Amino acid sequence: MAIYSIGRKRVILALLLTTVLLLTLDLNGNPVIDAGREGFAQVMRPVETATGVVTNPIERIWHGITDYDDLENENIALQEKVDRLVGGQAAAEAAVIEGKELQALNSLPSLSGIDTEVARVVGYAANNLDQVIEIDKGSLSDIEVGMAVVNQAGLVGRVTKVSLTSARVMLVTDSRYTVAVKVTSAADADADVSTNTSPSGLSPSEIADAATTTTTVPAPLGPFVPGVTLPDGSPVPETTLPGTALGPDGQPVIDPLTGRPLDAAQIAALLDALAATSTAPTAGTSADTPSATSPTGSPTTGSATSGSAPTPATTTTTTIAEIIEKEYGALEGRGRLRLPQIIFVQDSPSLSELVAGDLVETAGGSESLAPTGIPVGRVVNRAARPGSGGPLLDIALHADLGRLNIVRVVLYKPLSEVDQ
């Protein structure tokens, strides 16, 4: 057995001093260390790939044992959600198109003009402190430190380190993460949206049959990324950001459920069917959008079923709720298993109180690398604080950060950094 001695103490001391030296060099930025990381990543890649292949069956067995019940419950919940979304989607997309046209008319900044780079998540942080993922695209794909990363649901994080072919992304939940956000009110949005497109009492297969004939014009999907597919084999659209839609400007119109582009005849037929089944009289709306106006003056849209099968007709009647920008603040991550929080906010009596249910999106700004309008999440809890500190808002993120597979890096530079 080892005997403790002065000499051994010196060895331990020398090692600790070496780590302090390395730490100092690294924190000050050292090209040798950076090159060392690059080289080590190259060495590790094949070992990690081989280990992944070997351990994959064990992982599957583990998840099979531990996650089966959760998966089953989640499946049921997702089916319910799909039912609701199928109905709401057509209305939402029409509203987005209308919003985009209004933005274009007013020359307001829009997310649809910003390029993105699709990347695959190749690893999660292996410690219990950092909330970091690694993606398989780097500086060769024009990715730079600070760029925002999103998925189809919303904001995921930002790039913190970039190498040639990979990059590290700090997730929104990391305690070091902060981003400027705005809180907008979608109050009563749920109450205003009356959707009867989920045919109650139908089996999932019947719902699927009805859903495949639902018109969606135009779908928020662009050209697909070659060579990148989701786990279920469906293609990954190339350029869209969450919260954006492509207008009727030549982009392919995709059925979001089947993932297949529709041809002109199908679109025309579906538009006719859409106009025919709209439940409200139309007045005062753009002729080239499938939207109508309800008796209350709010725009409404419809989705229709076609074909000879006796599937129940589905109609969506949606009142677009007025969006109120309530307050700007800073969203901070708070670490693993804890909801991010918004600080530096105050209630504004002239607008309305900050309440659970309010929507949160990035605020942008002249120096922010996250453009304005990226959906972040929804306020789920409000904690009042004494004094002038203002309330704290807990945010449930739209993006499920535990199951990231395909993400998009927003190739956006603020005006302050664009070369003149």
Added chain:
Amino acid sequence: MFAAFVQGPLVRVIPLGLILLALQRTIFVEIQVGGVIIQIMMATAAAAGVAGGSERGAIVGFILGVMFDLAEGTPLGSTATAMTVAGAVGGLLALIAADPHWWLEAIFTALGTAVGVAMVPLLRAFIGESEPFQRQLVVVIAVVAAAAALLSPLLVPLGRWCLRMRRPEWKQPVGDATT
């Protein structure tokens, strides 16, 4: 010098470290216990300390820690310091018993690992990171230490193999043969 290198622990520690690191970054990220990632590399550093003493444990911890920092992108030296301490503490605790039973080795490995895991946020605070101490730190330490204890019957012999050591054999002195 070459012979010394070949016969030294590095030849075995580095390949073992690569494999452990790959396991840490793949299967142990997936197989979490109560949302906690088991720190197999930290446990190995502590186990090497238990097997070979504080000096060798610290060396193994240092090497594994540097590899971890290089791969994970954490500040180089931050995890290495924690793993060095874990190896040293494991070795120091092993001095309590001359030839510890397996369950004592498990306890020493768990304690060394716990100290190492607790060191990580401490070091992050030292380098200026905001709020590195999280509420669930106690849970993280407990789970990782328990896992280290369970894995110690594997990891301590692995540490011995790395360090080219054999389990000490205690022989009865010749003069005491009749007693």
